[in-house]
Amino acid sequence: MTLKQLEAFYAAATAASFALAATQLHLSQSSLSKRIGDLERHLGRVLFDRSGHRATLTQAGRELLPRAREILAAADALQAAMGQQAPLAGICRFGVGELAAMTWLPRFVARCRRDFPELRLEPHVDLGQALEERLESGELDFAVVAGWSSRSTLVSQTIAKVRYGWAGAPELLRGHARITPRTLQETVVITMPPGAGSTRIFDAWVSAHNLDVPRRLTCNNMTAIAGLVSAGVGIGFFPEGWLRPLAERGAVQLLESDPPLRSLHYSFQCRRDDIRAILPALRERVMQEVDFSAPHPLR
Structure with missing residues (x-):
């Protein structure tokens, strides 16, 4: 039994497919399968059930998995202690x-x-x-x-932690510099799609303060959202560090909200x-x- 065989088994057991496991180890799929086959012959146990569309662990494979993890982690720790870690490639x-x-x-x-x-x-x-x-x-x-x-x-x-701020086109806001419940009802709010982290903090903010946002436009590109906001289509919220240059160029006007949007952790x-x-x-x-x-x- 070799570490390379255990490494191949562990990658195949934890990846979505043998193909992805082979990619992780920078091997061909046939080389990965050979190492796993050699390990199975050495142990005298079948580790993967290959009868279905996707190979799954057998009972023996499930028993081996935590032990393989321990052995591979110990090997990495030993190489690090000896100063012999291979370069990342x-x-x-x-x-x-x-x-x-x-x-x-x-x-x-x-x-x-x-x-x-x-x-x-x-x-x-x-x-x-x-x-x-x-x-x-x-x-x-x-x-x-x-x-x-x-x-x-x-x-x-x-x-990291990122603070967000509101912005709109000066001609759309007509001198108003604060987000109010009425602003959110009367103005289009432009956001990223639901799968974006920034949209999640906006939805949490709306829900926590029982706000109504009937007019909402979704766009999956922040640069495009900035262009829509600058053109007066609606208001939007952006990372403060990213928003500042837009405001300095006069493309948008900064807005305050009480309470402010919470920071977004990355x-x-x-x-x-x-x-x-x-x-x-x-x-x-x-x-x-x-x-x-x-x-x-x-x-």
């Missing part, structure tokens, strides 16, 4: 939201290229709900998502059963570079 697919993509993502990728030249990063930009689904299925290695995940298979660690999310050393290393780099108020290099 291969492909890492991760997800972020639009705000991260427009602020700190370029610096993070550049930092990882310097620190881990053999590692190739593939960022995917989407709404938080979609990223969590892809992370849970094994399509992504980690994600930076607004809020905390309610999925038992994922673990979330808070890495978290580093990964699968609870993913014990690879790549995750702590990348989480550390994310925490070093994360800054949701930073200007995009091309802005």
Whole structure:
């Protein structure tokens, strides 16, 4: 029995498919299957039931899973203690939201290229709900998502907090600088779709204060929302650091609300059963570079 065989078994047992497990380990699917087959022959037990559409763990496989996790974690700890950890290499697919993509993502990728030249990063930009689904299925290695995940298979660690503020076009507001219940009833409110973290804090704010928002427009791109707000279509809310340059250019007018929208926490999310050393290393780099108020290099 070898560590590579246990690694192949563990990846296949915790990923959504053998194909995704092979991708995680930078193997062909046939190589992954061979390692698992060799392990089964060594143990004299069948670890996966391959009779269905998707291979599932047998009773022997379920018994082996926690023991394999312990052995692999101990091996990683031993290599770290001896200073013999292999350099991070291969492909890492991760997800972020639009705000991260427009602020700190370029610096993070550049930092990882310097620190881990053999590692190739593939960022995917989407709404938080979609990223969590892809992370849970094994399509992504980690994600930076607004809020905390309610999925038992994922673990979330808070890495940043972002404050949001309201804005509208000066000609639409006619000198009014405060959000009131009447404003929300008479004016179109433009938000991201329900799967976005910013929309969740807005919905919680509306519910907590028994407010009525009958006129609502949904758009899945924050830059497009800013354009709609600037054109006088309606009012919207944005991260304060991202909103400030728009106000300074006169594109929008800042608004106050009482009470204000609560801050939105962002978290580093990964699968609870993913014990690879790549995750702590990348989480550390994310925490070093994360800054949701930073200007995009091309802005």
